[in-house]
Amino acid sequence: MDYMKLLNPTVVDIKPSGIRKFFDIAAEMDDVISLGVGEPDFQTPWHIRQAGIKSLQDGKTKYTSNWGILELRKAVSDYMKAEIGCEYDPKSEVLISVGGSEAIDAAVRAIVGYGDEVLIVQPSFVCYEPIVRLAGGVPVIISTKVENEFRLTAEELKSHITDRTKLLILPYPGNPTGAIMEREDLEAVAEALRGTSIAVISDEIYSELTYTGNRHVSIASLDGMRERTVVINGFSKTYSMTGWRLGFACGPEPILTQMTKIHQFAIMSAPTTSQYAAIEALKNGRPDIEAMVEEYDMRRRLMVDGFNALGLECFEPKGAFYAFPSIKSTGLSSEEFCERLLYSKKVAIVPGNAFGESGEGHVRASYCYSVDHIKEAIRRIGEFLEDIKNEG
Amino acid sequence: MNVKLLKLLCKNARYTVHELSVMTGLSEDDVKSQVSEMEKEGLIRGYKAVIDWERLDSAMVSAIIELKVEPQPDVGFEQIAEQVKKYPEVETVYLMSGGYDLCVIVKGKTFQEVAMFVAKQLAPMKYVVSTATHFILRRYKELDIELIGDNKDDREKISF
Ligand SMILES: Cc1ncc(COP(=O)(O)O)c(C=O)c1O
Numbered sequence: 079m080d081y082m083k084l085l086n087p088t089v090v091d092i093k094p095s096g097i098r099k100f101f102d103i104a105a106e107m108d109d110v111i112s113l114g115v116g117e118p119d120f121q122t123p124w125h126i127r128q129a130g131i132k133s134l135q136d137g138k139t140k141y142t143s144n145w146g147i148l149e150l151r152k153a154v155s156d157y158m159k160a161e162i163g164c165e166y167d168p169k170s171e172v173l174i175s176v177g178g179s180e181a182i183d184a185a186v187r188a189i190v191g192y193g194d195e196v197l198i199v200q201p202s203f204v205c206y207e208p209i210v211r212l213a214g215g216v217p218v219i220i221s222t223k224v225e226n227e228f229r230l231t232a233e234e235l236k237s238h239i240t241d242r243t244k245l246l247i248l249p250y251p252g253n254p255t256g257a258i259m260e261r262e263d264l265e266a267v268a269e270a271l272r273g274t275s276i277a278v279i280s281d282e283i284y285s286e287l288t289y290t291g292n293r294h295v296s297i298a299s300l301d302g303m304r305e306r307t308v309v310i311n312g313f314s315k316t317y318s319m320t321g322w323r324l325g326f327a328c329g330p331e332p333i334l335t336q337m338t339k340i341h342q343f344a345i346m347s348a349p350t351t352s353q354y355a356a357i358e359a360l361k362n363g364r365p366d367i368e369a370m371v372e373e374y375d376m377r378r379r380l381m382v383d384g385f386n387a388l389g390l391e392c393f394e395p396k397g398a399f400y401a402f403p404s405i406k407s408t409g410l411s412s413e414e415f416c417e418r419l420l421y422s423k424k425v426a427i428v429p430g431n432a433f434g435e436s437g438e439g440h441v442r443a444s445y446c447y448s449v450d451h452i453k454e455a456i457r458r459i460g461e462f463l464e465d466i467k468n469e470g
Numbered sequence: 471m472n473v474k475l476l477k478l479l480c481k482n483a484r485y486t487v488h489e490l491s492v493m494t495g496l497s498e499d500d501v502k503s504q505v506s507e508m509e510k511e512g513l514i515r516g517y518k519a520v521i522d523w524e525r526l527d528s529a530m531v532s533a534i535i536e537l538k539v540e541p542q543p544d545v546g547f548e549q550i551a552e553q554v555k556k557y558p559e560v561e562t563v564y565l566m567s568g569g570y571d572l573c574v575i576v577k578g579k580t581f582q583e584v585a586m587f588v589a590k591q592l593a594p595m596k597y598v599v600s601t602a603t604h605f606i607l608r609r610y611k612e613l614d615i616e617l618i619g620d621n622k623d624d625r626e627k628i629s630f
Contacts, residue, residue: 095630104628105626105628115627115628115629119623119625372474376474380489380493426627449489453489
């Protein structure tokens with residue numbers, strides 16, 4: 079069988095991320111101290127797990143509505159109104175999805191057709207580009223800069239808009255950078271979009287994890303933006319529920335209706351147990367979020383201080399749970415740095431270029447780990463830097 | 471008084487001043503002065519290590535003793551609690567709601583030693599009505615620290 083003839087070239091041409099092999103090496107090594115994950119270390123709060131267990135005991139083991147359980151959609155709608163300041167009709171503007179991931183895919187497929195240009199802000203989460211390609215779209219990369227704390231500026235945005243631009247994917251608070259967009263940053267972007275017919279997918283999966291004292295601002299809440307914006311969020315990061323595979327999208331009815339069509343045929347409905355747990359999360363999970371944010375914030379400060387003290391310059395990440403220090407001072411590439419660090423000190427972190435070329439010269443370290451774990455990892459990175467210095 | 475600082479010290483009293491300063495956002499001088507202030511005021515009463523005694527041959531045994539006590543006019547349980555806490559064998563004394571009055575944690579080298587202490591010292595005390603001794607057989611978790619189970623991180627080592 080000639081599989082290369084059989085298989086869809088668009089899929090085959092999507093390269094498995096170059097750092098996959100690096101992942102595999104790390105996975106097989108013993109006693110690795112990892113700062114490499116993109117998921118919380120906390121367990122899902124017990125009352126949320128109990129709600130899932132209770133739903134199973136009550137025999138809630140069937141499909142739900144394609145859109146998701148109405149009670150959950152209402153809870154999401156209330157949440158969006160309270161936290162973001164946007165109203166979404168739970169009947170036609172809220173879709174419960176299999177993680178934020180599926181919602182991103184459905185939103186892209188609902189909006190992007192063959193040849194449409196999609197603006198992807200990088201360094202960013204790895205799924206946007208392949209999803210756009212699978213939908214037949216053309217990814218147009220906007221590289222943000224460390225000087226701007228990896229925020230998207232209106233100038234950068236404008237200079238990439240063409241008459242074929244259909245969509246902007248806005249990934250803040252950001253993975254891998256920890257960057258956020260504050261109200262005035264978003265205002266400038268919104269101003270550049272007003273009067274165009276460009277849609278926005280705003281991936282706000284880390285919206286609850288910010289450390290400035292100000293709450294996260296959604297672009298959807300700015301003048302003229304709600305009508306063009308699909309907000310993606312979910313339960314993975316906010317409530318430490320990565321394995322439950324549950325997220326949601328909110329947006330204008332015409333877009334959400336098409337997304338739900340895709341979701342209906344590809345997925346049927348999001349996991350039922352997870353939906354019941356998520357209702358509990360939204361209703362009674364606020365104290366859990368606050369406790370986790372307080373803990374993340376302490377670790378964040380410790381990690382950023384640690385990197386800066388080692389001479390790996392680290393701008394202050396104000397959201398998510400990653401630090402993105404520069405390793406340029408070592409003269410190594412991101413991949414060399416991470417590979418040598420893994421082999422010599424058994425510390426696993428992720429090379430910045432895995433998140434787009436503009437991530438080169440940086441590494442991503444997650445602080446979803448205990449303080450002692452973080453301290454040990456930083457200590458070993460310090461040793462590694464000494465070793466390199468002594469070589470040179 | 472900084473609650474964050476207290477919470478951190480509760481978690482690990484051996485954080486350095488620098489670490490405490492970074493994690494709370496206070497200056498190092500503020501950390502130092504606030505900690506010594508809290509010590510002076512008696513808000514912070516001491517610092518101790520949590521030890522897994524089972525790993526030692528010269529193991530310690532502990533028992534929780536339920537004391538029923540006849541309360542005294544005016545002083546209630548205070549006087550007897552004061553007396554009980556003076557024994558070096560006594561590690562902890564709590565006044566309790568519910569079925570008994572004082573919870574006393576006693577430690578010793580052997581079961582025998584603890585049992586004799588209860589029989590000879592606590593039980594005969596004036597106003598002590600009855601005692602019930604419960605030996606601690608295994609410590610799973612103490613002061614938030616897990617002593618049994620390795621709590622393995624079951625996440626992938628790297629994910630995006
Ligand atoms: C920026 C970003 N968006 C979306 C996701 C997907 O999360 P999930 O599908 O678990 O909701 C992640 C996960 O790492 C992420 O970092």
